[in-house]
Amino acid sequence: MYRFNYHKPDDMDAAQQMMADAEDGVYLSGGMTLIPTLKARLASPTDVIDLSGLALSGIELADDSLTIGALTLHSEVAAGNEISSLSNLALAIGDAQVRNRGTIGGSIANSDPGADYPAAVVALGATINTTAGAIDADDFFQGLFETALKPGAIVTSVTFPLPVRAAYEKFPNPASRYAVVGVMVAETNGGVRVGVTGAGPCAYRQRNFEQALADNFSVAALDGLEVDYAEFNSDIHASAEYRGHLVGVMARRAVAQIT
Amino acid sequence: MEISLTVNGTEHTTDVPDNSLLVEIIRERLNLTGTHVGCDTSQCGACTIHMDGRSVKSCTVLAGQADGADITTIEGIGTVDALHPMQEAFRENHALQCGFCTPGMIMSAIDLVENGKPLDERSVREGLEGNLCRCTGYHNIVKAVLDAQDKM
Ligand SMILES: Cc1cc2nc3c(=O)[nH]c(=O)nc-3n(C[C@H](O)[C@H](O)[C@H](O)COP(=O)(O)OP(=O)(O)OC[C@H]3O[C@@H](n4cnc5c(N)ncnc54)[C@H](O)[C@@H]3O)c2cc1C
Ligand code: FES
Numbered sequence: 001m002y003r004f005n006y007h008k009p010d011d012m013d014a015a016q017q018m019m020a021d022a023e024d025g026v027y028l029s030g031g032m033t034l035i036p037t038l039k040a041r042l043a044s045p046t047d048v049i050d051l052s053g054l055a056l057s058g059i060e061l062a063d064d065s066l067t068i069g070a071l072t073l074h075s076e077v078a079a080g081n082e083i084s085s086l087s088n089l090a091l092a093i094g095d096a097q098v099r100n101r102g103t104i105g106g107s108i109a110n111s112d113p114g115a116d117y118p119a120a121v122v123a124l125g126a127t128i129n130t131t132a133g134a135i136d137a138d139d140f141f142q143g144l145f146e147t148a149l150k151p152g153a154i155v156t157s158v159t160f161p162l163p164v165r166a167a168y169e170k171f172p173n174p175a176s177r178y179a180v181v182g183v184m185v186a187e188t189n190g191g192v193r194v195g196v197t198g199a200g201p202c203a204y205r206q207r208n209f210e211q212a213l214a215d216n217f218s219v220a221a222l223d224g225l226e227v228d229y230a231e232f233n234s235d236i237h238a239s240a241e242y243r244g245h246l247v248g249v250m251a252r253r254a255v256a257q258i259t
Numbered sequence: 260m261e262i263s264l265t266v267n268g269t270e271h272t273t274d275v276p277d278n279s280l281l282v283e284i285i286r287e288r289l290n291l292t293g294t295h296v297g298c299d300t301s302q303c304g305a306c307t308i309h310m311d312g313r314s315v316k317s318c319t320v321l322a323g324q325a326d327g328a329d330i331t332t333i334e335g336i337g338t339v340d341a342l343h344p345m346q347e348a349f350r351e352n353h354a355l356q357c358g359f360c361t362p363g364m365i366m367s368a369i370d371l372v373e374n375g376k377p378l379d380e381r382s383v384r385e386g387l388e389g390n391l392c393r394c395t396g397y398h399n400i401v402k403a404v405l406d407a408q409d410k411m
């Protein structure tokens with residue numbers, strides 16, 4: 001690791017001030033992505049600002065939504081809540097030790113192409129609450145490790161509207177458990193939404209699947225639908241074409257879970 | 260920076276570089292070398308310890324993040340004369356060969372038994388996803404954890 005200054009502010013204003021004052025600062029939550037990156041010398045921030053002293057943890061149920069604090073651990077979401085598809089998703093992240101440190105805010109802010117939570121954020125039509133305002137799921141993920149989060153802003157929580165029914169299925173990388181492809185299918189109060197992670201540079205909605213399922217919510221409705229894989233990721237784990245195929249398979253499995 | 264942490268019941272206050280890792284403090288400052296480092300990528304779990312009661316990879320925690328924490332390492336769970344039931348089960352079931360992964364396996368397995376649901380073969384395998392063993396093929400490790408579950 002390169003040298004850096006470590007800070008642990010105890011309120012949001014102090015954290016943002018430290019970021020503003022730093023030459024090249026970075027926020028730290030669970031560290032399950034950032035610390036491996038620092039160890040590999042892929043990043044060399046001057047200042048690491050640990051958010052763990054901020055009161056941003058916990059799961060709160062309102063009439064028709066669930067709000068999860070940014071610092072809430074994967075293991076805490078996995079322990080169970082009103083959105084079972086979300087707790088199942090959290091339980092399938094990495095391994096127990098990663099779930100005991102990693103946070104939902106860190107996962108979403110990072111927008112790793114293989115991260116699980118973004119599929120749920122997109123499929124459930126969540127709102128990402130930040131210190132610089134709320135951002136709609138459809139606008140949040142913008143590319144490989146790229147989001148609509150304003151520079152220096154902190155994700156404070158994520159609000160998930162309660163779905164009528166929803167399920168998540170992923171084809172995990174056998175070593176890391178990151179999603180080679182992961183699909184969440186949700187019937188929400190705003191219609192059917194299908195969120196895909198792992199396949200492209202960032203999470204997105206598979207609109208032709210949504211239309212087909214809106215007409216007929218069944219596994220058969222997805223038969224023969226095309227997935228445009230031209231811009232998909234291609235690596236030693238899976239070609240773009242194979243990922244395209246997996247989107248259909250994971251979506252059918254997800255629909256089968258809830259029909 | 261100065262940090263204070265409790266390790267195996269003893270409080271330590273020490274001055275450390277800002278970029279040090281918890282595992283470096285444990286091994287190099289406190290000379291508790293039972294906690295191993297097997298990889299550079301946060302994947303092998305050999306460095307697993309308990310931080311405030313839950314299993315974490317100490318190679319992926321900054322020293323500053325552990326300030327004020329209650330840490331238990333493999334040295335803190337039993338003695339040579341009175342092994343922890345999990346250690347005893349590993350011995351009884353021949354759950355180790357070279358032993359490099361064993362401290363991390365045991366710390367993960369204890370968390371799994373203490374903080375989880377009743378275990379079967381499948382849930383032990385899933386629960387130990389974050390611990391790699393290059394020798395045993397896992398079979399006897401799973402047997403040992405199921406055996407220890409009944410004795411803990
Ligand atoms: C072995 C291993 C396996 C894994 N497997 C999976 C998997 O199967 N699926 C999966 O989805 N993930 C996986 N992960 C990643 C894990 O889920 C991370 O915990 C998560 O992606 C990042 O969360 P974090 O809290 O650790 O963030 P950190 O590592 O602390 O931060 C990540 C990034 O987000 C920024 N950030 C953090 N919090 C905030 C905030 N509140 N506001 C603004 N910016 C913020 C940081 O500056 C940094 O750039 C794995 C990790 C490891 C080490
Ligand atoms: S040393 Fe491999 S996970 Fe920590």
Ligand code: FES
Nearest residue numbers: 356358392393394
């Ligand atoms: S016993 Fe050798 S790595 Fe597990």
